[in-house]
Amino acid sequence: MADAFFDGRTPAIRHRPPRLMTAAPILTMGGISRTYGDVQALRSVDVIVYPGEVLGIVGESGSGKSTLLRMMNLEDTPDAGTYHLALPGRVDDNLFTLDRFQRRMLRAHHIGIVYQNPHLGLLMKHSSSGNVAERLLIAGERNFAALRQRAREALDASEFPLTRMDARPSELSGGMQQRVQLAKAIALEPALLLLDEPTTGLDVSVQALVLDTLKTLQRDRNITMVLVSHDLGVIRTMADRVMVMRSGEVVEQGLADQIFQDPQHAYTQQLVHAKL
Amino acid sequence: MKINELTKPWSAFNYGFLDESAKREIRRRTLKAVAIPGYQVPYASRDVPIARGWGTGGLQVTLTLLKPDSVVKVIDQGADDSVNASSIRKFLAKVGGATETSDTTEATIIQSRHRIPEEKLREDQILVLQVPNPEPLRPVQPDMSIAREMHGDADYGQLWLILYEQLVRSGRIMQGSSYPSMVNGRHVMTPSPIPRWDVPKLNQADHLTILSAGREKRIFAVPPHTSVEPLVFDDVPYRVEDHQDKTCYRSGVEGFFMNELPQDDGSSLYELSDSHFGIKSIRKAEGEPVTLGETWYKNGRME
Ligand SMILES: Nc1ncnc2c1ncn2[C@@H]1O[C@H](COP(=O)(O)OP(=O)(O)OP(=O)(O)O)[C@@H](O)[C@H]1O
Numbered sequence: 001m002a003d004a005f006f007d008g009r010t011p012a013i014r015h016r017p018p019r020l021m022t023a024a025p026i027l028t029m030g031g032i033s034r035t036y037g038d039v040q041a042l043r044s045v046d047v048i049v050y051p052g053e054v055l056g057i058v059g060e061s062g063s064g065k066s067t068l069l070r071m072m073n074l075e076d077t078p079d080a081g082t083y084h085l086a087l088p089g090r091v092d093d094n095l096f097t098l099d100r101f102q103r104r105m106l107r108a109h110h111i112g113i114v115y116q117n118p119h120l121g122l123l124m125k126h127s128s129s130g131n132v133a134e135r136l137l138i139a140g141e142r143n144f145a146a147l148r149q150r151a152r153e154a155l156d157a158s159e160f161p162l163t164r165m166d167a168r169p170s171e172l173s174g175g176m177q178q179r180v181q182l183a184k185a186i187a188l189e190p191a192l193l194l195l196d197e198p199t200t201g202l203d204v205s206v207q208a209l210v211l212d213t214l215k216t217l218q219r220d221r222n223i224t225m226v227l228v229s230h231d232l233g234v235i236r237t238m239a240d241r242v243m244v245m246r247s248g249e250v251v252e253q254g255l256a257d258q259i260f261q262d263p264q265h266a267y268t269q270q271l272v273h274a275k276l
Numbered sequence: 277m278k279i280n281e282l283t284k285p286w287s288a289f290n291y292g293f294l295d296e297s298a299k300r301e302i303r304r305r306t307l308k309a310v311a312i313p314g315y316q317v318p319y320a321s322r323d324v325p326i327a328r329g330w331g332t333g334g335l336q337v338t339l340t341l342l343k344p345d346s347v348v349k350v351i352d353q354g355a356d357d358s359v360n361a362s363s364i365r366k367f368l369a370k371v372g373g374a375t376e377t378s379d380t381t382e383a384t385i386i387q388s389r390h391r392i393p394e395e396k397l398r399e400d401q402i403l404v405l406q407v408p409n410p411e412p413l414r415p416v417q418p419d420m421s422i423a424r425e426m427h428g429d430a431d432y433g434q435l436w437l438i439l440y441e442q443l444v445r446s447g448r449i450m451q452g453s454s455y456p457s458m459v460n461g462r463h464v465m466t467p468s469p470i471p472r473w474d475v476p477k478l479n480q481a482d483h484l485t486i487l488s489a490g491r492e493k494r495i496f497a498v499p500p501h502t503s504v505e506p507l508v509f510d511d512v513p514y515r516v517e518d519h520q521d522k523t524c525y526r527s528g529v530e531g532f533f534m535n536e537l538p539q540d541d542g543s544s545l546y547e548l549s550d551s552h553f554g555i556k557s558i559r560k561a562e563g564e565p566v567t568l569g570e571t572w573y574k575n576g577r578m579e
Pocket residue numbers: 036037039040041059060061062063064065066067068230
């Protein structure tokens with residue numbers, strides 16, 4: 001089954017027309033629980049994500065947002081729960097049963113991630129284009145000219161200035177580092193793009209520019225995104241649907257407008273009113 | 277019955293110097309290494325009477341392979357007469373009764389540091405390469421246990437990335453010796469610090485190559501007729517050192533790997549790195565009845 005992902009080559013970036021939102025979810029997680037020592041980071045969390053949508057996850061610090069995203073990226077395995085991704089040509093099994101190699105191949109081909117901390121997502125000593133190229137190398141691209149071209153395309157789509165494509169991330173500003181992470185994440189046209197506080201820590205003006213890029217990407221390519229933030233403003237600009245988390249539980253979820261205009265749960269009301 | 281009838285007669289050392297359990301250990305590890313080409317097998321490295329870093333890994337393998345009718349050649353960067361090479365060779369003769377030789381075609385076991393002879397090795401010959409650093413992933417992953425997982429997963433993206441970065445920064449591949457190579461399509465190994473010139477000699481060879489690192493306690497192998505492919509991009513061909521048009525100033529031979537000898541006037545002279553191949557070439561030119569073996573490179577090219 002591993003061979004299904006390890007097929008050597010993947011096509012260059014394609015620009016697809018936006019898909020219609022279909023009824024079948026692309027991501028389904030059920031009953032995810034995870035305990036670290038005495039901390040119950042996730043308590044039987046269910047998540048559904050539909051193709052082409054942006055799911056926003058909000059919640060206070062320590063509510064389990066990053067832990068949930070790490071599960072989606074198969075970096076960790078929960079104590080209980082199932083995870084399915086509807087991917088073309090894939091047997092629909094619980095992804096938590098995959099071994100390390102299968103997870104790596106699934107991630108390489110189908111999941112992109114942007115971390116708040118660029119050190120988690122980037123090799124600081126290598127060039128920016130090299131960071132993107134590494135993704136393509138893992139997926140089997142062995143042609144130098146094609147690597148350059150595909151890295152350039154992905155950086156361009158992330159609105160990264162191409163004159164600096166061979167600069168090391170350590171020489172770049174925080175906003176530019178996030179664009180490199182984004183280019184790396186989208187280089188193989190992932191089925192799922194995970195964003196863990198991608199703009200936290202950036203200047204407000206830079207943050208707005210990066211969010212613009214994300215919106216453009218979302219519109220042009222219809223990429224399915226899961227966006228974690230504790231900033232309701234960011235969630236409001238980006239998300240189609242919102243999930244509110246507290247102490248490892250989902251307290252409320254619904255369409256973004258609904259959550260912001262008519263929050264049901266007392267905790268959500270507090271959050272929304274504090275923000276407004 | 278007397279006690280000396282029950283025990284083995286006294287001798288200064290065991291045949292082949294190593295005790296039988298040490299040899300058994302190394303034989304088992306070597307068999308495993310042959311069974312999984314390019315995979316680094318850990319082994320219990322013994323003390324031998326040379327210092328670590330002077331070929332202890334290679335020496336232990338050679339001692340284990342030794343038979344009274346073995347004919348051993350030992351070279352250091354192509355030379356048979358370096359102090360280290362000749363003392364290892366003498367040691368092998370002393371503890372194993374092996375015959376010493378400088379002639380590649382006569383040897384049954386060739387222990388080498390940093391070179392593979394220019395004359396083609398046959399299936400009845402074994403090449404033992406001394407390895408200072410067996411881990412090709414060391415530059416990208418200092419943690420050995422993670423590096424082992426990466427080998428397990430064939431996770432070599434970062435090795436390719438190093439080559440990508442060299443092309444971006446310098447316009448060419450800068451890796452000289454120890455060029456990382458994919459063995460049997462599965463494990464990336466370092467071929468030890470042999471020049472790029474020598475790496476293609478390992479590909480689909482008739483002979484068995486055993487690589488051994490004494491300090492790092494790792495054995496790996498390239499069995500006969502096994503693919504060894506240097507990591508290269510489709511559109512950036514593998515290049516060996518530009519020695520094909522250099523002429524050896526002693527023997528007049530050209531088209532082989534040379535040592536460069538810088539001269540006072542800024543120019544350079546070249547001499548064959550495979551010193552005994554040079555000696556034989558001179559003798560042959562002088563009309564002596566010497567046999568030069570078939571060489572891997574012909575007219576400076578390998579087909
Ligand atoms: N690997 C781990 N080991 C121990 N505890 C952990 C681990 N990962 C998460 N936790 C704990 O689980 C809880 C949830 O953490 P998580 O990082 O998911 O929160 P978060 O919602 O992302 O918070 P923040 O907004 O601060 O990023 C915290 O109490 C955290 O300390």
